[in-house]
Amino acid sequence: MRRPVVGLFFGLLGVLGVLLHRDYGLPWDEQLDRLNGIISLKYVALQLAPELARREPNFALIPDMRDNQDTDHGVIFQLPVLLLERVAGAHDSRDVYFLRHLLTFFTVLGGIYVFYRLAAQRFRSWGLGLLGAALFVLSPRLFAEAFYNYKDLVFLAFFTGGIYTLTQLIRQPSWRTTLLHAGATGAAIDVRTMGVLLLGLTFCFVGLELVYRPILRQRFVPLAILYLAVTVAVVVLGWPYLWENPGGHFLEAFQSFSRYRSDMTVQYWGEQVSVQELPWHYAPVWLLITTPVAYSLLFLTGLITLARDVLRRPAAWLRTRTGRQDLLYAAWFLGPLVAVVGLQSVIYDGWRHLYFIYPAFLLLASRGILAAWSYWRNHRLGICRSLAAGLLVFLGGGMLHAAFRIVQDHPYQNVYFSVLPGAVAERLFERDYWGLSGRQGLEWILAHDASPRVSVATDARTGLVLHNNRLLLSPTERARLVFTSPAQARYFLSVYRWHPEPYPSSIGREVYCIRAGGVKILSVFQR
Known part of the structure; x- marks a missing residue:
């Protein structure tokens, strides 16, 4: 039963991607980021086959790496896409960008599949895992951006892959799982330097595992060395800008985000606010007003039940593998959000720079769904059963409404607001900031x-x-x-x-x- 249903679900999503990928416009930065990939491809070609590279018709028109303005963005996604453009024979700009949108969608679809595996593994239920994947798909803004947001949604897919390989490493530490996780970590960093969070999560949660499974300690040192070495190798190999000066150039790229000095403004609560002076609540507010209300309520339910379990018997809770796994997902969601708020990091265009925490949000929401289902099944009478039933019904209604909005607003699901009437939303917040x-x-x-x-x-x-x-x-x-x-x-x-x-x-x-x-x-x- 599981295989045909899961196969049908993801197969239909693939068909949907093929049918819809030509409907979306071109986002703000896509042309510039493709150029970043072309510059890196020229650099690679000059290192490997200089004579062949110089025969390219447009060779002289492509800027050199030293003139590139976007060196702080990795190209591990851009380079393969450029090669696939060649293989597919896409020369006209129309064909080029439609192909890029299709490839972006299938990359994100791969991330959704990995998320399904994470959820099914955590809750020991492929059905609940598939429901979590459905919640992801029926998130209108992310549905649209899966076709063209090659920065934030592709990073989400790669980061989710890194979390999945981390759970495999924790479950069964070995050379194989270490190599897989190192590759996933390096690839995520090459998409966006924020991927270094995977390094911190890895050492924190592998270290926590060693506390409760001391038998693994003798393997830790060689595996840690292998993990770091392979991660560094993948980062450098997949990011040509780092080849000449790996440490210096990576530090420069990493610091470029903290030194962001644009005077750009955003529309927030009816005012044009500088991105340098955004209030602490900017990201949380954007998350709430663009996420279906039912999902947010189930997330809150999951967070409350998690806090209850932690406070009731913290030591006993941490001794369980499930408890440590839930702690990982809570850290995945709360860590980056708290860091952005606490460090007053510069973000803009809503909360798109934090999209990579959304799978953790949905995992905690899935915990809330499981809690509501358990309350409904185990309590015959009383307010708890009524509240649980109400939550589950509200979730079903919320998913149907999200699906309706995806169809109704196509191809502009990127301006979906969950709780605000249109006239209010357009006055208070950014609209089509992608320009699609x-x-x-x-x-x-x-x-x-x-x-x-x-x-x-x-x-x-x-x-x-x-x-x-x-x-x-x-x-x-x-x-x-x-x-x-x-x-x-x-x-x-x-x-x-x-x-x-x-x-x-x-x-x-x-x-x-x-x-x-x-x-x-x-x-x-x-x-």
Whole structure:
């Protein structure tokens, strides 16, 4: 029963990815991050086959590594994708980015499968594991971003893989599990330097295991040395920027995040706030207002039952493998969140930099589901049984509503808000900060204006929205577009980033708009 059901679930998700991957626009940084990969690929080619590299038609147009502005981003995901572009024969920008979206989705799908394995392992139930995977899929914002968020969602997938291999190492320490975990750790670090958290979690929880399983101590030193050596080797090998100066360049990349000095602002509670001055509650608020309410309630239930078990008999709880595993998942969720709040780290665009803690959130929510189910089964009467039944019914309703919103808002599930009406959300918070709706805006303009040349403008700071999404148009339609200043353009397009207020009538007459969940995310004005 398990294999066909699980196979059908993930098989259908794969088919869904194939059907939907061409529907999304091009996000803010994707073109720049692809360029980062191309620069690294040029560097690798020059090291391995310099004569062959120089024969490439566009070799002279590709910047050198020393001129790269994004060296603090690893390319272990970007490089294989670039090679697959070649294999698939994707040359036109439209084909290139659609292929990238498909590959991003399947990478995230792999992460969801690993999450299923984690949940099934923890709760000793493949059914509950599959329910946890369904909660992940029916999280509207993450559903959309699984197609194009090659930074945060791909990192989530790699980090989840690192946690899974860590649980395997803890269960059965061996050369094999150590090598697997070292590879997963190094790969996660190469996606985003925040992956170093896996190093800390590994030594903390392997150390905790040694306290309760002293028989493993004699194996610890050689396995620890192997783990560190292989992790470092994977990090350096998968990140060409580190080749010339591994320690210095990695430290520079790691510190670049703590020294983030952009003067960018974000819309938060109705005000434009500098990313350098965000309040402590920025990330927790964004997590709550963009996660289905039912999931949050079950997470809170799971957290309460976990705290109860810890406080009731802490020593006995820690002696159990299940207790130590729950502690790992709690640390996975709370550690990064507390660190961001406590250190006042610079984040922006909601809580996307912390998406990698969402699987831990859902594991704790799954604990809440199990607790509610147990209360309902074991109490025939009373308020506890009624509350448990209410929670389970609310969860079912929440999942159905999330599925409805995914269908209704497609392909703009990225502006899903769980508790706020659209008119309130668009006034208080960021909307389409990825700029994806620019694609549909350009397509509408070209479909409704038969002129051979169509002039379009946008706000000065959001010009990338036009330039990026132009790449997803057919070559014929691309050639018709002329990007110019607002004073000279026939059409003005806005995604309302850094301009949340309505535009004056002098900008032109609004002829088209896009709303998702009641939130206006794009307007086209004709001048």
